Amino acid sequence: MKRTLEGIEEQFEMLQILNENGEVVNEEALPDLSDEELKELMHRMVYTRILDQRSIALNRQGRLGFYAPTAGQEASQLGTHFALEKEDFILPGYRDVPQLIWHGLPLYQAFLFSRGHFHGNQFPEGVNALSPQIIIGAQYTQAAGVALGMKRRGKKSVAITYTGDGGTSQGDFYEGMNFAGAYDAPAIFIVQNNQFAISVPREKQTKAKTLAQKAVAVGIPGVVVDGMDVLAVYAATKEARERAINGEGPTLIETLTYRYGPHTMAGDDPTRYRTEDMNSEWEKQDPLVRFRKYLEAKGLWSEEEENKVIDQAKEEIKAAIKDADNYPKMKVSDLINNMYEVLPSNLEEQLEVYKEKESK
Amino acid sequence: MAQMTMIQAITDALRTELKNDENVMIFGEDVGKNGGVFRATEGLQAEFGEDRVFDTPLAESAIGGMAVGLAIEGFRPVPEIQFFGFVYEVMDAISGQLARLRYRSGGTQSAPVTIRAPFGGGVHTPELHADSLEGLMAQQPGLKVVIPSNPYDAKGLLISAIRDNDPVIYLEHMKLYRSFREEVPEEEYTVELGKAAVKREGTDVTLIAYGAMVQASLKAAEELEKNNVSAEVIDLRTVSPIDLDTVLASVKKTGRVVVVQEAQRQAGIAAHLISEIQERAILHLEAPVMRVAAPDTVFAFSQAEEVWLPNHNDIVEKANEVINF
Numbered sequence: 001m002k003r004t005l006e007g008i009e010e011q012f013e014m015l016q017i018l019n020e021n022g023e024v025v026n027e028e029a030l031p032d033l034s035d036e037e038l039k040e041l042m043h044r045m046v047y048t049r050i051l052d053q054r055s056i057a058l059n060r061q062g063r064l065g066f067y068a069p070t071a072g073q074e075a076s077q078l079g080t081h082f083a084l085e086k087e088d089f090i091l092p093g094y095r096d097v098p099q100l101i102w103h104g105l106p107l108y109q110a111f112l113f114s115r116g117h118f119h120g121n122q123f124p125e126g127v128n129a130l131s132p133q134i135i136i137g138a139q140y141t142q143a144a145g146v147a148l149g150m151k152r153r154g155k156k157s158v159a160i161t162y163t164g165d166g167g168t169s170q171g172d173f174y175e176g177m178n179f180a181g182a183y184d185a186p187a188i189f190i191v192q193n194n195q196f197a198i199s200v201p202r203e204k205q206t207k208a209k210t211l212a213q214k215a216v217a218v219g220i221p222g223v224v225v226d227g228m229d230v231l232a233v234y235a236a237t238k239e240a241r242e243r244a245i246n247g248e249g250p251t252l253i254e255t256l257t258y259r260y261g262p263h264t265m266a267g268d269d270p271t272r273y274r275t276e277d278m279n280s281e282w283e284k285q286d287p288l289v290r291f292r293k294y295l296e297a298k299g300l301w302s303e304e305e306e307n308k309v310i311d312q313a314k315e316e317i318k319a320a321i322k323d324a325d326n327y328p329k330m331k332v333s334d335l336i337n338n339m340y341e342v343l344p345s346n347l348e349e350q351l352e353v354y355k356e357k358e359s360k
Numbered sequence: 361m362a363q364m365t366m367i368q369a370i371t372d373a374l375r376t377e378l379k380n381d382e383n384v385m386i387f388g389e390d391v392g393k394n395g396g397v398f399r400a401t402e403g404l405q406a407e408f409g410e411d412r413v414f415d416t417p418l419a420e421s422a423i424g425g426m427a428v429g430l431a432i433e434g435f436r437p438v439p440e441i442q443f444f445g446f447v448y449e450v451m452d453a454i455s456g457q458l459a460r461l462r463y464r465s466g467g468t469q470s471a472p473v474t475i476r477a478p479f480g481g482g483v484h485t486p487e488l489h490a491d492s493l494e495g496l497m498a499q500q501p502g503l504k505v506v507i508p509s510n511p512y513d514a515k516g517l518l519i520s521a522i523r524d525n526d527p528v529i530y531l532e533h534m535k536l537y538r539s540f541r542e543e544v545p546e547e548e549y550t551v552e553l554g555k556a557a558v559k560r561e562g563t564d565v566t567l568i569a570y571g572a573m574v575q576a577s578l579k580a581a582e583e584l585e586k587n588n589v590s591a592e593v594i595d596l597r598t599v600s601p602i603d604l605d606t607v608l609a610s611v612k613k614t615g616r617v618v619v620v621q622e623a624q625r626q627a628g629i630a631a632h633l634i635s636e637i638q639e640r641a642i643l644h645l646e647a648p649v650m651r652v653a654a655p656d657t658v659f660a661f662s663q664a665e666e667v668w669l670p671n672h673n674d675i676v677e678k679a680n681e682v683i684n685f
Binding site: 135153335 | 426433457464502504
């Protein structure tokens, strides 16, 4: 008998609803969103694009710290998030700050996270999320735990977690999905396949033709979606959420996307591993451009409206940076105090030393 | 009161906390129907149900990661790592995640997780089952590391560990599981974390140990007594953080100290403790503080295990060296 993957990989055809011209190509899959919701989705994407541009500029001026650019990935990030409810729990990777902001994290705290201040991670009550994970894959196993906990508590909510194409090579990627699958836990695993793990291209991560097909080994559904099409991303996530809260277990969603900028602002030079041609191919598929065209054709969006969002974003960013500037500087003694609930004697001694140093 | 082995005392503590707090959850490889490879969770799944005591797929990293997630959802997970030599598979979940959750979140989250695992030599295991890796854990801020030496402490310390709102690594020496019984109250009680115990009072030399080396040190103290040497024996019980008050009080009394660990000599608990002693009590010392430890190799293959492991004769020898300095 000939061993073959035929028939398996074909199941992972890309879900697309809007093509790059903003035309509906899959009427059947069109999600049931009101005009207001559609406009809100556009609002968020425009806002997030401006936030990215301002963050890069602020970083270059030395006014932000660690920053991982998001432009190009708005549909993947905000489309998945738009399918969530407030009580759902987000376990983000380090590029997934926009989802946190739209889940309720105040902007000035996102800036403080970037600047390396712990207050950036002191999420307000009701912002159901962890701070961005630095270790690639750790959030996948944690998502299984959050989801199992929700199930045990009888909650009708989900845990959603994000990684990238590189993250799918980690053992934790498989382990997290496998645990969630074994317990039918309400988890959604998102892979934002932006084609490069820093510089290593997607084809070098695995022989598998899609990343979504890795779900097969775990026994859960896997879906490939056009990650530049916010409606397709939303529809796939919405369906996964419904399955999860109905007790049908987790789903893996691979979104095909692209980051326009560098990996992070800490010296990555994408010209070493990407070509101009490749960049412009992907830019033609821009998630904002195609969704704008779709909304304009429906008479739901105009340049005026877009400019209003841009002005609002700029103003709020300015105010948030001011709030971040005014926030008291972090102290080593703050960190010592957050190591344990009750300080052991070694840290008590060290706390005194640092309080003394910091009082000068 | 009942006579219990250490493994029975551990099961008793787990049962006590499963009863006390509905958020306590036990999981790991073979801990359900099978009751654990050492029977530490014997009968608990039948008594408390599969939602609270359950088997996991075979993957240590996800066992640790799942504990983080369950803690976020307000549970009090007590996962088992089947043998502590497998900890390398779950290092990120422990040191990269659990230990940092409170710190990372600026005190808005905590990880009340107790990871239990067997370790320790003398039972002829295959490789990567018996290694003493407490030093590795003790180097990680944010964790507490507890090692009981007897059934009574095992129960009281485990109850304290589970109730603690920070992550605790609770290490169970395999040689002690069934080596002796002692009276253990059937009702609940706690033994405070971070507090050492003076197991035997003495005036000439202090022997400081933990885990199986406490029994070896007590045996050494008996030998020493035959030669009119009065040895004080301290059981650290918690190796991170260390109870320096109890240690220093004894050092000031005897002026002579031997620190005993089953782990290899390099770095480790004994090295750290000796630094603290000499920084804080050098003028009370009559001799250098010495160590009894295994050689600086990884844990011996089982044919050489008996020689590799420190024993009471090594302790007597080192104590005499310190006394005759």
